Amino acid sequence: MSAVVVAVLVVLALAVLFVATTATRRDRVAAMRGVREARRRDRGNPLEVDEALLTGRDVERAAVLERRGGSAVPVPATPAPPAPRVPLDDEALGVTRRQFFNRGIVAMFGLGLGGFGAATLGFLWPSLSGGFGSKIRVGKLDDILGQIASTREPVYVAEARTWISAYPQEAVAKAKQAYTGAVLEGMEQGVVALYQKCVHLGCRVPWCKSSQWFECPCHGSQYNRVGEKKAGPAPRGLDRFGVSVEGGVVVVDTKQVVQGPAIGTNTTGQEPEGPHCA
Secondary structure, X not given: OHHHHHHHHHHHHHHHHHHHHHHHHHHHHHHHXXXXXXXXXXXXXXXXOOHHHOOHHHHHHHHHHHHOOOOOOOOOOOOOOOOOOOOOOHHHHOOOHHHHHHHHHHHHHHHHHHHHHHHHHHHHOOOOOOOOOOEEEEEEHHHHHHHHHHHOOOEEEOOOOEEEEEOXXXXXXXXXXXXXXXXXXXXXXXXXXXXOXXXXXXXXXXXXXXXXXXXXXOOOOEXXXXXXXXXXXXXXXXXXXXXXXXXXXXEEEEEEEEOOOOOOOOOOOOOOOOOOOO
């Protein structure tokens, strides 16, 4: 009898549990449907979410929230719509202001350095077609000697940086003992080309008309009419250039500076003809 009572009680308990579980499940499904409808109304989306998309984990999470007093039911995540295409900014497609200034500065530096380098090479490179550092035609021999005789002073040729002075024919025999090459050839023709720089410290040596010598105003070095040292701290006579006469025209070769004669060289024997200028 007691066994029958126990069995009946167990059956009743199972029936009550089944009814309660079924009611709870119906309530949960109804709650989820309400949430889906509310979300659909909020989003304005007429499409329904298929219940099959809900997993068991979602249902269990909803049950836990419901027991805790919550009413939210998780909804399966839907894929996010693709981001709209935004046209690139013109500034991003082109060159920014910073890039423009940086490139401009680099270009200006490059142009400046390139110009400076070209100017330096042009200054250091010897001129082969004309000007100092090449052969320079300074004029007819007869005209130059006539001008020197009439003015009693050498002819200055700025392009060649040279004084063209007359060399006396009676001194050629002595010149052969002290000079050689194109310098001697010019003396035999009656002219000598003297470099304008003083051999002491490089000052430009002017002509002193009163003494008929070249006299340096910097430190007092003195040279006679043909550039041989006479006084002062200069270590030798004036440097000079080779001279040739081509078709009656005097040509000075400034490509090579010929070192002046040693101290004591005096082929002309010329003494000062008046007061000194320096």
